[in-house]
Amino acid sequence: MHVLLRQLRKLPDGQLEYQDTELAADELLIGGAPQCQIQWVGEGIAPRHASLHYGASGAILKCRRGCRIRVNGQPATGGALRVGDELHLGPHRLRLMSPPSGFQLALEIETSSTAASLYYEGAFRTSLRQTWLPMRSASWALLALTLLLTLAMPLYSVRLQRAGQPVPAAIVTDRIWTAGPLLAAHQLTTAATCMSCHQSLFVHVEDRACRHCHKGTVDHVGERKLAEHGAGDKPRCASCHLEHGGSTGHLLLATSKLCTGCHGIPGASAVSLGLPVITGFAAGAHPDWQPTAAATGLKFSHAQHLDADRVRTLTDRRAMVCADCHQLAADGAHFVPITMERSCRSCHELTFDDGRSQRQLPHGNAGDAIALIQDYFARRAVDPAAAEQWPARRRTPDPAAGQRCEASVFQCATRAAAREILLQFEQQGCVVCHDVSSNGAADPLKRYAIRPVSLGADLLPASRFKHTQHLIMAGKSGDAACLSCHDARQSSGAAPSMVPRLGNCLGCHDTSTQPPRVPLQCMSCHSYHPDGAPGVAG
Amino acid sequence: MMHQSLLRFRGARYFWWALALTSAALMIYATPVGWRPRGGGTWQGYTLGTVGAALVVWLTLLGIRKRRYASTLGSVQGWTSAHVMLGLSLAVIVTLHTGFQFGWNVHTLAYVFMMLVIASGVLGLVLYMSAPRQLSENAAGQSRQQMFGELLAIDGTARDVARSCDPSVALAVTSSIERTAIGGGAFSQLFGTDRSFFQPSGAAVAGPADNKDNQAVIDFVAARVPRAAKRIEAESLQELVALLCRRQALLRRIRRDIRLQAWLKIWLYLHIPMTVGLLAALTVHVLATFMYW
Numbered sequence: 001m002h003v004l005l006r007q008l009r010k011l012p013d014g015q016l017e018y019q020d021t022e023l024a025a026d027e028l029l030i031g032g033a034p035q036c037q038i039q040w041v042g043e044g045i046a047p048r049h050a051s052l053h054y055g056a057s058g059a060i061l062k063c064r065r066g067c068r069i070r071v072n073g074q075p076a077t078g079g080a081l082r083v084g085d086e087l088h089l090g091p092h093r094l095r096l097m098s099p100p101s102g103f104q105l106a107l108e109i110e111t112s113s114t115a116a117s118l119y120y121e122g123a124f125r126t127s128l129r130q131t132w133l134p135m136r137s138a139s140w141a142l143l144a145l146t147l148l149l150t151l152a153m154p155l156y157s158v159r160l161q162r163a164g165q166p167v168p169a170a171i172v173t174d175r176i177w178t179a180g181p182l183l184a185a186h187q188l189t190t191a192a193t194c195m196s197c198h199q200s201l202f203v204h205v206e207d208r209a210c211r212h213c214h215k216g217t218v219d220h221v222g223e224r225k226l227a228e229h230g231a232g233d234k235p236r237c238a239s240c241h242l243e244h245g246g247s248t249g250h251l252l253l254a255t256s257k258l259c260t261g262c263h264g265i266p267g268a269s270a271v272s273l274g275l276p277v278i279t280g281f282a283a284g285a286h287p288d289w290q291p292t293a294a295a296t297g298l299k300f301s302h303a304q305h306l307d308a309d310r311v312r313t314l315t316d317r318r319a320m321v322c323a324d325c326h327q328l329a330a331d332g333a334h335f336v337p338i339t340m341e342r343s344c345r346s347c348h349e350l351t352f353d354d355g356r357s358q359r360q361l362p363h364g365n366a367g368d369a370i371a372l373i374q375d376y377f378a379r380r381a382v383d384p385a386a387a388e389q390w391p392a393r394r395r396t397p398d399p400a401a402g403q404r405c406e407a408s409v410f411q412c413a414t415r416a417a418a419r420e421i422l423l424q425f426e427q428q429g430c431v432v433c434h435d436v437s438s439n440g441a442a443d444p445l446k447r448y449a450i451r452p453v454s455l456g457a458d459l460l461p462a463s464r465f466k467h468t469q470h471l472i473m474a475g476k477s478g479d480a481a482c483l484s485c486h487d488a489r490q491s492s493g494a495a496p497s498m499v500p501r502l503g504n505c506l507g508c509h510d511t512s513t514q515p516p517r518v519p520l521q522c523m524s525c526h527s528y529h530p531d532g533a534p535g536v537a538g
Numbered sequence: 539m540m541h542q543s544l545l546r547f548r549g550a551r552y553f554w555w556a557l558a559l560t561s562a563a564l565m566i567y568a569t570p571v572g573w574r575p576r577g578g579g580t581w582q583g584y585t586l587g588t589v590g591a592a593l594v595v596w597l598t599l600l601g602i603r604k605r606r607y608a609s610t611l612g613s614v615q616g617w618t619s620a621h622v623m624l625g626l627s628l629a630v631i632v633t634l635h636t637g638f639q640f641g642w643n644v645h646t647l648a649y650v651f652m653m654l655v656i657a658s659g660v661l662g663l664v665l666y667m668s669a670p671r672q673l674s675e676n677a678a679g680q681s682r683q684q685m686f687g688e689l690l691a692i693d694g695t696a697r698d699v700a701r702s703c704d705p706s707v708a709l710a711v712t713s714s715i716e717r718t719a720i721g722g723g724a725f726s727q728l729f730g731t732d733r734s735f736f737q738p739s740g741a742a743v744a745g746p747a748d749n750k751d752n753q754a755v756i757d758f759v760a761a762r763v764p765r766a767a768k769r770i771e772a773e774s775l776q777e778l779v780a781l782l783c784r785r786q787a788l789l790r791r792i793r794r795d796i797r798l799q800a801w802l803k804i805w806l807y808l809h810i811p812m813t814v815g816l817l818a819a820l821t822v823h824v825l826a827t828f829m830y831w
Binding site for chain 2: 034035041113116117118120121124125126127128130131132133134135138139140141142143145146147150151174175176177178179180181194198201202204242245
């Protein structure tokens with residue numbers, strides 16, 4: 001369209017001057033922006049406030065959204081205009097004139113410069129507030145999104161799970177509330193479903209949730225015992241067994257503080273049961289132990305056997321070492337029990353009759369040994385080949401044996417057997433290693449009692465100790481490692497005397513030193529309230 | 539100077555407050571936790587968490603306090619100083635509260651929101667420390683409104699002078715005014731991109747030519763000065779060149795002002811929404827702790 005713009009301007013003397021401009025444009029822009037053909041700056045005028053088109057019915061005004069222009073005194077958002085119509089926007093005025101020939105539109109424009117400079121900035125976007133950057137809407141969106149994803153959806157998933165309905169994959173479940181990864185076994189068995197354990201909202205995890213799987217687990221401390229000792233309510237499983245620590249977490253506690261929390265406080269229930277106060281593994285903090293002092297029933301000198309001047313191995317004539325007799329059991333803590341057959345007989349044969357017999361006495365049953373001796377002498381008396389079978393190898397004079405027996409053959413044989421039985425049980429046979437007691441009965445089968453031998457008994461049953469972990473320590477190995485704890489070279493008595501005492505262990509494991517040497521937790525050696533301990537499951 | 543005394547308000551009072559609070563948090567953290575692992579579940583964790591949550595709520599109150607002009611509850615300057623200092627100490631307190639346990643859960647989400655809020659706050663603090671000096675140097679005593687008023691006046695004069703010149707010069711000058719880009723979108727405001735054009739009629743190029751920094755139109759008009767047929771035309775052209783150069787200098791200052799002001803505000807566009815997100819996540823964090831404890 002062709003437009004004639006007539007700009008009216010008031011001169012200082014009050015006269016009006018006008019300036020005509022011809023334009024060819026599809027639309028005329030009215031607004032504060034410099035690119036508007038009709039640039040009006042002022043309060044409330046948008047950069048592109050309105051536009052003028054020329055259609056079949058004449059000029060058409062169209063305001064931008066939210067904008068108004070007064071047309072003939074009335075606020076309008078748009079509409080068809082006729083010649084003579086007047087538009088007012090702020091201090092500015094526009095009037096439609098009758099277009100001269102060749103023009104579709106003729107406009108008389110009066111632009112006010114009053115206060116225009118104050119509002120010119122409004123023709124541009126000069127603040128971040130005018131851009132797409134959202135602050136308020138982003139805040140609301142973030143608020144809604146956070147509450148939806150972390151509260152509403154998880155609560156809905158809880159509702160579905162309680163109703164036994166499947167939770168759609170698109171739903172954020174209550175797992176977003178997790179305090180950390182589960183123990184792998186719990187992750188597997190609960191399928192990471194929170195309500196397996198958290199069965200009620202706002203309620204601590206109850207023991208029945210644990211017992212759902214751990215059916216056979218008894219209470220570590222019974223309610224009755226707790227009540228008896230005024231130790232308060234029974235703690236929940238989860239009071240000590242903390243989940244959400246992952247595979248290396250704290251579900252199974254291995255810290256001394258859990259134990260010393262009761263055992264280390266004078267006046268606490270554990271102490272009132274008569275147990276000592278234990279605050280750690282250090283002198284004065286932990287009692288020395290008392291090995292179960294049951295006698296072995298055996299006469300044995302470690303010192304003698306380790307003395308190379310007195311005892312050497314039969315095959316290679318070397319001094320004995322601990323491992324010649326003591327072999328670690330598969331558990332690494334205990335030893336294969338010492339037996340006559342495995343550990344002693346290779347050196348200590350059970351020959352009798354001063355070596356004339358080719359046979360050896362049976363071990364382990366006194367009656368069998370006595371019967372064998374009696375049988376041996378009876379046969380020797382009646383067997384014609386006896387003289388050849390049992391050649392005379394007398395090394396020491398035996399006045400009793402050397403006397404000629406004038407009695408019957410059987411009686412003589414019986415007397416010889418009686419002498420041998422006496423020798424073996426009371427002078428130099430069994431009695432060398434065993435405690436043999438005699439009741440003086442005439443029948444040798446009823447006369448002797450050998451004290452039972454007890455080897456391999458756990459001398460410290462309330463504790464665990466791994467010998468395998470101590471085979472090499474502090475630069476020592478082999479016998480040196482063994483002897484650094486077990487004073488075998490000085491031991492001529494029973495085994496319990498060789499159990500190392502507290503001070504020996506503190507040399508490496510004292511927890512009171514700073515920094516601790518090789519720190520031990522209570523659980524390193526002890527089980528938690530082993531069966532039979534006071535207060536357990538009572 | 540406001541931006542300096544923000545940190546040194548009343549002898550850096552809140553710096554010492556924050557230092558005391560942080561030290562107290564460190565001392566609480568250092569106390570033995572017994573057999574439990576460090577984290578929110580210990581008494582130390584609950585204490586630090588409660589202090590942290592209370593601080594978060596209090597810190598958000600700055601947004602309300604600074605809009606209540608009639609309030610007598612301390613000066614906004616004091617509040618802002620405390621906001622900065624205690625907000626920084628919050629990073630330490632809450633990190634200790636976590637016991638360094640993080641995961642893909644709402645608890646860590648709240649922590650991430652909080653650290654983003656603090657990081658954006660630090661960005662804002664840095665900007666508040668540096669921008670005001672640059673702003674005042676650039677403005678040279680003029681307000682933004684005055685600068686635009688001057689621009690409107692130059693534009694009007696330039697249009698009038700151009701009208702009396704050769705139509706091609708008039709078109710070039712008018713189009714350069716009409717197609718001058720100031721501000722614009724967020725990116726343009728922050729980085730001062732200038733997508734101004736002008737219409738150089740008679741030139742080889744048919745369409746609008748680039749008029750970045752208003753330089754091309756100055757060159758265009760200046761090139762016409764030696765070719766002016768009449769002396770009066772040459773004078774008009776010289777006046778135009780002078781006007782356009784003044785306009786160029788003014789536009790540079792306006793654009794720099796817009797850019798600095800935009801940077802002075804941009805951090806808030808992260809700070810505020812993240813704060814709202816933090817409040818939501820913090821609420822769920824506390825709720826979840828007690829729903830599943």
